[in-house]
Amino acid sequence: MASTADYKDRQFLAVIGDEDSVTGLLLAGIGHVTDPPDSQKNFLVVDNKTETAAIEAAFESFTEQRKDIGIVLINQHIADKIRHRIDTYTAAFPTVLEIPSKEHPYDPEKDSVLRRVRRLFGE
Amino acid sequence: MEERDVDHLLEQYLHLLHEYTRLRAELNKLQAGIYQNLARANFAAERGLRYGQDQYDDRMRASRRVVVAPLPSLSVCPTFEVVKVDADVDAGTETAAVVSKSEAGTRLVQDTNREQKEEEEDEVKEDETEPIASSAKEMKEPKSEPTTMKKNKDPLRWFGLITPMPLRQAQAQSVQAVEDIVPKLVSINAEMTQVEIEVRRARKKRAKAEAAAKKSEDATGKGEVAA
Numbered sequence: 001m002a003s004t005a006d007y008k009d010r011q012f013l014a015v016i017g018d019e020d021s022v023t024g025l026l027l028a029g030i031g032h033v034t035d036p037p038d039s040q041k042n043f044l045v046v047d048n049k050t051e052t053a054a055i056e057a058a059f060e061s062f063t064e065q066r067k068d069i070g071i072v073l074i075n076q077h078i079a080d081k082i083r084h085r086i087d088t089y090t091a092a093f094p095t096v097l098e099i100p101s102k103e104h105p106y107d108p109e110k111d112s113v114l115r116r117v118r119r120l121f122g123e
Numbered sequence: 124m125e126e127r128d129v130d131h132l133l134e135q136y137l138h139l140l141h142e143y144t145r146l147r148a149e150l151n152k153l154q155a156g157i158y159q160n161l162a163r164a165n166f167a168a169e170r171g172l173r174y175g176q177d178q179y180d181d182r183m184r185a186s187r188r189v190v191v192a193p194l195p196s197l198s199v200c201p202t203f204e205v206v207k208v209d210a211d212v213d214a215g216t217e218t219a220a221v222v223s224k225s226e227a228g229t230r231l232v233q234d235t236n237r238e239q240k241e242e243e244e245d246e247v248k249e250d251e252t253e254p255i256a257s258s259a260k261e262m263k264e265p266k267s268e269p270t271t272m273k274k275n276k277d278p279l280r281w282f283g284l285i286t287p288m289p290l291r292q293a294q295a296q297s298v299q300a301v302e303d304i305v306p307k308l309v310s311i312n313a314e315m316t317q318v319e320i321e322v323r324r325a326r327k328k329r330a331k332a333e334a335a336a337k338k339s340e341d342a343t344g345k346g347e348v349a350a
Contacts, residue, residue: 007191007201013301019175024157026179027278027290028297029186029207042185045176070189071203071309092201092316093191095309099150102158106151113312117140120319 007093010070014062014094015043016055017075020102025073042069052081059085062094069094076111077104086112129325136318139311146308153300160293167287174290180281187301200317203306 013030015022022045025031034040044050044058059082062072076098079086089096100106108114164174185208192202279286279294 010191011188012185013187013189013205013305020158020161021154023175024154024161024293024297025301026183027294028301029276029278030188030205030301031179031183031278032185033181033183039181070191071305073305092313095203095312097305097309097312100154102162106147108147111147113143113315116315116319120136120322 007070009068010093012042012069013071013073014066014069015073016046016058016062016078017044017073017099018078018101018103019045019047021075021099040066046075046078056082056085063089063091063096072096073099075099075101075104076106077101079112080110083110087115129322129329132318132322132325136315136322139315139318143308143311143315146304146311150300150304150308153296153304156296157293157300160289160296163289164287164293167289174282178281180278183278183281184276186276186278187298189306200313201310203309203313205302205306207302 012032013025015025015030017025022043026043030042032042040061042062044055046055055078059072059074062069070093072094074086074096078101079098086096086098096112098106098111161174165172168174187205188208190204190206192204279291282290
């Protein structure tokens with residue numbers, strides 16, 4: 001399991017989502033931009049023009065590079081674009097949670113947690 | 124014995140799965156409400172105005188943060204919580220975080236001490252059982268610093284002084300989702316992962332025990348034939 005050093009400084013939630021999802025969550029006060037010159041944001045707004053590589057880079061930054069993120073929220077339809085990364089991600093910190101978006105309601109078939117459940121029961 | 128262990132673990136796992144599904148449904152409901160309210164706010168907004176990323180404050184600071192409950196032992200899975208952080212406490216922790224990234228030495232030690240004090244204060248606030256006279260003094264210390272500026276950190280202010288009601292409703296729903304549902308969901312996910320590991324271990328143990336029993340049966344059978 002994780003050691004104390006792994007989770008002590010993980011105090012931010014990060015979001016990868018469409019504009020409405022990110023706006024909604026930022027309204028709760030989870031948005032954070034670090035001081036310049038870095039000015040790293042803890043969110044990524046994804047639209048039709050955003051390339052998969054950019055989403056993957058943001059996911060990698062939130063899960064591997066940054067040590068201050070505790071929870072990563074990602075829209076399920078965006079998680080689908082980097083499904084291989086999500087399904088192979090097994091670290092305890094930060095934890096990844098897929099959330100529904102405005103145009104793509106939650107689909108239990110794609111949920112990585114429920115996929116794990118099916119695997120456990122041998123389906 | 125092993126069979127019972129596996130069954131017990133699976134029962135525990137199904138309870139967790141039930142809770143996960145329930146929380147999922149609640150999160151879906153809240154998210155749907157947020158999107159609906161945002162759409163209403165955008166519909167009623169002035170022409171050309173959209174409540175979105177163009178109006179985000181580029182110097183935003185998180186007022187709701189994750190706290191991972193300390194693990195009593197390494198075999199126990201973590202519990203997540205999202206708590207509201209004071210503007211002043213926020214400034215203190217931010218300094219500490221930045222310093223820990225860029226510099227080392229005495230400043231780091233001082234700031235870390237301050238952070239620890241503030242964490243203690245938070246605990247005291249949550250408990251509300253112990254006297255807070257000493258921590259109140261400590262609380263005033265960062266406030267007295269001349270460099271600390273008190274700002275309104277409400278994200279609603281990014282969108283203007285007078286914000287429409289649907290946007291405020293969206294914020295209330297979002298706060299509920301972030302404070303109540305998301306931490307519970309991720310905690311349950313962590314717990315489920317832990318139980319999955321235990322189930323696999325118990326199954327392996329059971330398979331080994333069965334193999335050993337079969338072997339001994341075979342051995343006794345051969346012995347009887349030989350006799």
